[in-house]
Amino acid sequence: MSTRPSDAVATLLGQRIKAPTSAVERVADVLREQIVDGALRPGTQLTEESLSTAMRVSRNTVREAYSLLIGERIAVRVPNRGVFVAAPDVAAITDLYAVRALLEPAALRWGPGLDERAVAGLRADVTEAQRCREAHDWVGVASENQHFHRHVVAVGGSERLSTIFATVLAEMRLVFHEAGGPFHAPFVDQNVHIVELLEQGHREAAAEELTRYLSDACAALISAVSKPPSHG
Amino acid sequence: MSTRPSDAVATLLGQRIKAPTSAVERVADVLREQIVDGALRPGTQLTEESLSTAMRVSRNTVREAYSLLIGERIAVRVPNRGVFVAAPDVAAITDLYAVRALLEPAALRWGPGLDERAVAGLRADVTEAQRCREAHDWVGVASENQHFHRHVVAVGGSERLSTIFATVLAEMRLVFHEAGGPFHAPFVDQNVHIVELLEQGHREAAAEELTRYLSDACAALISAVSKPPSHG
């Protein structure tokens, strides 16, 4: 996969002529990052006035930015009450895993993009997750886990699917904040096993392992968020 | 699957206490319908001022409504140029069918919702499609075809998936307007065959038939939109 000189030029030009980011998008970007990183917790109200003041934009701009996030399901608008960071409940968790249980194994089974390079990428994800786990870096474990699953869906070979799945992952991030630090640690080994099966060319077995993993993870997550907090 | 009396009451109450529709949503609803029905053709510019005047709302309200449609991918915003009805090209069509090729057969294979009632619903869809075809009602054929595929994905048992797929179908509607009236007619029989397989309990065979169907339909659609219009 060589890069032809004309490709390189087009890439540079593409970057040069890319439209500047609008204020709406900038506000949404800042908020999205704070939500996904857990700085804005589920259920937090996002008031138009305070954000308008803090980011020195008008309330109309804030409203438009909110609409972007609502479309991504990481925020919800309650008419006449305000916009809140989404707080996925058990039903939402169940639904999210239903999406994943359909998408991810299907991508592993028939996705047209599962070549050696893709498998190597998945191997890199789990290797990094293992390293983070040894270092008790739970944020890193969660992050690598999401990379892994994003790459799984990317095997499906559809840009739209990848975009859709990014919103699923963003919503899942909200849930993981509720679940607590080491949630993903026990599942790293299952991801490793999935990669091993893929490396041996056993796509069907890998897909079945992934289905089991998702079912286990769903049950564990529901259990984790249904418990009273064990540490204030 | 009986409806308990308390469920029926809750449904009624749910409807009663549902929040009134905001102006933004009303504008978006009107536009969405016009786009999906073909009254607003792909590539049409939606100017804020004219819509603001036509619908007696402010430009800010129009902008917010546009953002909803853009999130659904049936409109696109070109910064500083305006908002246009989406005009899916061959790459978009290919991507849409990639989504469908992953989602729909997976739903048929493992979707938890494929009970007798669901199969009966699919049978009703194809029966209605056949009736529309006999009547040369191509709009009806296309509409029933979409009902069929929506119900297929609903078998996946996820509200999010169904919502996501609704946007896929809306975008497909734009493409079908380009393709011409009888596009779906030749595929009705394949849908019938899929239902027959499901009625016989052959989920795997039905999924494979659906995969073939989608591949054929994709190729036919790309061919149809790549041709010069055969009738002005």
Add this chain to the structure above:
DNA sequence: ATTGCCGGATTGTTCAACAATCCCTACTCT
């Protein structure tokens, strides 16, 4: 034919204002 400039159309954003909604608190009544 090409280039540059200007004007018009439209978008992106701001601001101030007002109406509407909702929630919380305080007060009154039983």
Add this chain to the structure above:
DNA sequence: AGAGTAGGGATTGTTGAACAATCCGGCAAT
């Protein structure tokens, strides 16, 4: 003490006017 009601404050939903910025098309000059 408990329940109900009213009022005020906070916030949202929306409007309209204004201004800056961008883009495109038409026209003039070379």
